[in-house]
Amino acid sequence: MTALDRETRKWLGSAGFTVDDEALWCEALTHGSTGESRHYQRLEFLGDRVLGLAIAGWLFERTQDDEGKLAQRLNALVSKRACAEVARRLGVPGHVRLGKQARDDGAAESENVLGDVMEALLGANYLAGGFESTCDLVRTFWREQVEGQTGRAKHPKSALQEWAAGNQRRPPEYELLDRSGPDHAARFTVRVRVHNVGEAEATAASKQEAETAAARTFMETFG
């Protein structure tokens, strides 16, 4: 049973957590490398499910998406990466309790450790304050990600743009090769190319749709 230092207690309170039993919060912030018998893994097990339901309920009420899309977004929003992102924003790295070696190895900045601690904190809050209040916290902490792009399927043109940038390639260039048919049934053929990588073509009822289809084909072929 270890006490929280004053700084950490203050920080937890100002982040919105229900801090009462100090040993509980200490456990949530303690990594196994400390050698202490109570570390965050049991609370992480619990917090993982608290977060899962909090986000699932939120997505369910926000959209009429089918369960496939819901599951895709949920998985991204509860991923270690997403949890670590929230943890960094809240300032968790300054309060994780690590053994000396792990601290020297930079574990306080590790995505796995931060993601785990974030879940453990939610587990602790569930025990201290119940589901509803923890759900409110999640809706504050995760708002940016839920309202943003996390876990949404990217538009093929954005995906291609990002892929090119991420692979140190020039931006994709789209070219209208052909426009045929009468106005009420026009067909547009577009080519997209990325310099030194390759090209793809597609035909559709509008230039925009043809560009989208070409980008999708390009990513399927080269991405």
Added chain:
Amino acid sequence: MTALDRETRKWLGSAGFTVDDEALWCEALTHGSTGESRHYQRLEFLGDRVLGLAIAGWLFERTQDDEGKLAQRLNALVSKRACAEVARRLGVPGHVRLGKQARDDGAAESENVLGDVMEALLGANYLAGGFESTCDLVRTFWREQVEGQTGRAKHPKSALQEWAAGNQRRPPEYELLDRSGPDHAARFTVRVRVHNVGEAEATAASKQEAETAAARTFMETFG
């Protein structure tokens, strides 16, 4: 928007569900094979997480097990098989709404369908009555499994016994081959054999421990 028939409404209430908005409960009981646009899959998505947290919180407070053991039990307790078992006990098969073909194919008895509907019912109850009341329901419906063996690692001797029965073999026979050493440091060597399969030996500080170790070795070799 379809109304529930009177029988089903009565059954839901007597099972303990919070039945108010009929369309919601109709959705939870409706399989995609009906061709209706609102079927159970979105509610199943939600109910899956409701069940996960309800069971995780329950296991967390019941034991001091580490997260590995907790996760093992949780996975077994929320499996399709476990959900279908609860669904059968509650009488769900008589109330699932199926398309004709699916009904003729026996989908009302399918483990997948029953497991899904069970989760969807929990999702509906979460929307209708909130987390706490759904948690109470889960603690009623799953009591037998949580207090029983579901998801517990089996004792090696039981595992071997069941394996032999399940493979139409004779029961395992244990034989004490040797007892050596002084009384305060006795060593027991035991052989276990299953007729027409094979045998294994182990030595330990008691006959019981040696039998356990021999059964474990047997299962590792032949199981």
